[in-house]
Amino acid sequence: MAFLKRFELPKDIQSAELIQYRLAQQLILEDKFKDEDEIRLVAGGDVAYEKDGQRLVAAVVVFDLKSFTVVEQVVCAGRVKFPYVPGFLSFREGPVLLAAIRKLKTEPDVFLFDGQGIAHPRRLGIASHLGVLLDRPAIGCAKSHLFGSYEEPGKEKGAFSFIRDRFGDAVGLVLRTKANTRPVFVSPGHRVSVAMAGRIVLRCVSRYRLSEPLRQAHIIARRAVMEPAD
DNA sequence: GCGACAG
DNA sequence: ATCTTGTCGC
Numbered sequence: 001m002a003f004l005k006r007f008e009l010p011k012d013i014q015s016a017e018l019i020q021y022r023l024a025q026q027l028i029l030e031d032k033f034k035d036e037d038e039i040r041l042v043a044g045g046d047v048a049y050e051k052d053g054q055r056l057v058a059a060v061v062v063f064d065l066k067s068f069t070v071v072e073q074v075v076c077a078g079r080v081k082f083p084y085v086p087g088f089l090s091f092r093e094g095p096v097l098l099a100a101i102r103k104l105k106t107e108p109d110v111f112l113f114d115g116q117g118i119a120h121p122r123r124l125g126i127a128s129h130l131g132v133l134l135d136r137p138a139i140g141c142a143k144s145h146l147f148g149s150y151e152e153p154g155k156e157k158g159a160f161s162f163i164r165d166r167f168g169d170a171v172g173l174v175l176r177t178k179a180n181t182r183p184v185f186v187s188p189g190h191r192v193s194v195a196m197a198g199r200i201v202l203r204c205v206s207r208y209r210l211s212e213p214l215r216q217a218h219i220i221a222r223r224a225v226m227e228p229a230d
Numbered sequence: 231g232c233g234a235c236a237g
Numbered sequence: 238a239t240c241t242t243g244t245c246g247c
Binding site for chain 2: 046047049084085086087089090092093114115116119120125126140142143144145146147185
Binding site: 047051052056180 | 238239247
């Protein structure tokens with residue numbers, strides 16, 4: 001998979017912030033698909049870190065919703081080049097994820113990333129950042145909250161509530177993907193609406209809290225980070 | 231000043 | 238994210 005824009009790695013938080021404001025202007029929050037049934041291949045990308053070292057590994061899987069199985073998987077190792085600072089996760093994990101995506105032979109319909117989309121202080125969580133660089137549909141699916149206000153959704157699977165910014169605009173969903181379990185935080189990354197992002201994520205879930213694409217990517221990434229090579 | 235703070 | 242054992246519940 002080839003892409004046009006390159007990943008800029010800033011030297012400090014100040015310049016990173018400028019990059020976020022600039023890329024956020026390129027966000028498109030309209031659905032590329034009218035119906036979720038047009039979506040069949042969903043990619044999931046996640047990163048695992050070596051217990052203490054500076055090495056990290058990104059895994060990206062392409063999940064086929066029709067067979068509900070992984071049809072392609074790639075991994076890519078790299079070195080940490082940016083610290084973890086809340087609100088700037090993409091500068092830490094973005095480079096390796098992009099390098100892994102570059103290895104894909106299959107062109108997925110949409111990408112799922114472990115983190116926020118536009119439910120972010122500057123509307124550029126990792127899913128939006130990578131979505132814009134790839135100019136492909138992307139969705140942020142985080143395991144915890146970062147930005148915006150929300151009410152606790154119902155306890156049953158499928159229950160949800162909106163994540164709103166300070167103006168009251170919906171920027172994402174708090175979605176219960178499994179009964180009586182902590183919800184996940186879903187927000188559009190790029191080229192998808194809030195509603196469509198929620199529908200897609202739900203379609204990727206079965207018996208676990210995490211969507212299958214991200215759950216599989218997580219397993220593969222940490223399995224790879226344990227091994228010596230790559 | 232105080233609390234919050236993706237992975 | 239990662240370090241860590243057992244344990245309660247569907």
